[in-house]
Amino acid sequence: MSDAIVRVPEILPVKDDLVFKRLLTHADAQPVLRLVTSGLLKANVREVTIRNTELPKESPDDKNERFDVNCRTDTGDQVAIEMQAAAMDGDNKETGHRMIKARATFGVCDLYASQRGKGVEYGKMLGAYQTTFLGYSVFDRNDRYVHRFLFRDEDGETLADDVGIIFIELTKIGALLDKEAKKMTRLEAFVTFMVIADNPGKTDKLRELIKEWEEIGVAYELLTTMSKDENERALFRSRMMAQMDRDSQFSAVMNEGIKLGRAEGRTEGRVEGRTEGEMLGAQRAARIMFRHGIPIIDIASEYGRPTQEIEQWVKAQK
Numbered sequence: 024m025s026d027a028i029v030r031v032p033e034i035l036p037v038k039d040d041l042v043f044k045r046l047l048t049h050a051d052a053q054p055v056l057r058l059v060t061s062g063l064l065k066a067n068v069r070e071v072t073i074r075n076t077e078l079p080k081e082s083p084d085d086k087n088e089r090f091d092v093n094c095r096t097d098t099g100d101q102v103a104i105e106m107q108a109a110a111m112d113g114d115n116k117e118t119g120h121r122m123i124k125a126r127a128t129f130g131v132c133d134l135y136a137s138q139r140g141k142g143v144e145y146g147k148m149l150g151a152y153q154t155t156f157l158g159y160s161v162f163d164r165n166d167r168y169v170h171r172f173l174f175r176d177e178d179g180e181t182l183a184d185d186v187g188i189i190f191i192e193l194t195k196i197g198a199l200l201d202k203e204a205k206k207m208t209r210l211e212a213f214v215t216f217m218v219i220a221d222n223p224g225k226t227d228k229l230r231e232l233i234k235e236w237e238e239i240g241v242a243y244e245l246l247t248t249m250s251k252d253e254n255e256r257a258l259f260r261s262r263m264m265a266q267m268d269r270d271s272q273f274s275a276v277m278n279e280g281i282k283l284g285r286a287e288g289r290t291e292g293r294v295e296g297r298t299e300g301e302m303l304g305a306q307r308a309a310r311i312m313f314r315h316g317i318p319i320i321d322i323a324s325e326y327g328r329p330t331q332e333i334e335q336w337v338k339a340q341k
Contacts, residue, residue, distance in 0.1 A: 033250065035249060038108050038158050038217055040106045043217075047104065048073055052241070054237065054241045055238050057070070058213055060094065060100075060102055060104075063152065068098055070097040072094060091104060095149070101149050102154060103153050105155050106155075107156065123161060127153045130153040150185030151185070151186050152188070153188050155190050156217070157191060157192050157194070159192075162190070168193070168194075168196050170190040172187055193218055196215065199211055204231045212238075213239070215232060216229070216232055216242060219232075
């Protein structure tokens with residue numbers, strides 16, 4: 024366990040996966056959930072039924088765990104909403120963030136297909152939307168913070184407009200912070216709240232939001248109550264410490280592998296040449312990291328090499 028001091032903020036961050044789910048599934052959060060789903064679906068949602076209030080049976084310390092909010096609206100849509108504060112292991116620019124995209128794709132397909140298991144006819148199946156709020160950037164080609172994906176062909180012909188995937192990149196909402204709260208859309212108001220709720224330097228903006236949006240006032244009151252609960256704070260602290268331990272272990276294994284690999288590489292280099300020795304050292308370091316559980320994609324990122332090459336390195340017996 025890490026010896027570092029973990030300071031829990033006075034107001035817990037909505038951007039934390041577990042805090043996000045606890046807030047939206049709170050018994051008194053109906054107005055907030057209606058605001059969010061209305062903003063996502065661009066519809067006037069009057070009622071939302073939550074279908075999963077329980078937490079996963081696995082440890083909430085697992086950063087790859089899902090804390091999604093699965094709900095159904097009076098508009099006849101199924102919506103799964105989740106917060107992904109940090110990238111999963113192996114999900115990065117090198118892979119084109121394939122993991123988070125694939126997970127969202129699987130999520131919406133599962134959500135839609137599950138209706139057939141309940142005997143629903145094809146012509147009567149409800150719409151299905153998988154929404155992921157991201158605490159990191161995935162789409163680099165533009166500055167839009169909302170990305171909506173539907174089923175269309177290469178000419179833009181729509182196959183299904185009631186099945187989609189929505190990504191919200193919280194890292195790109197900077198311009199919203201200067202926008203007047205009364206001119207914001209429902210989704211803009213909520214994502215702004217998510218980003219500034221725990222920021223002491225944004226209290227004026229927060230007050231403006233609460234004044235214009237009653238639902239944001241409800242959300243902040245619930246968040247404040249949660250933040251004062253010692254059990255909630257202890258759970259948040261344990262998750263933060265677990266993350267610090269993972270980061271520390273990852274760094275230690277990386278450093279050990281690089282150090283041992285370089286040492287062996289220098290020995291080999293005396294015989295086979297400096298360049299060859301450095302390469303052998305890097306390969307051995309990669310094998311050490313891999314044996315200690317470091318994902319291949321992270322090793323590739325460390326050395327700036329393609330993942331296919333790293334796979335060959337770790338499989339080598341030399």
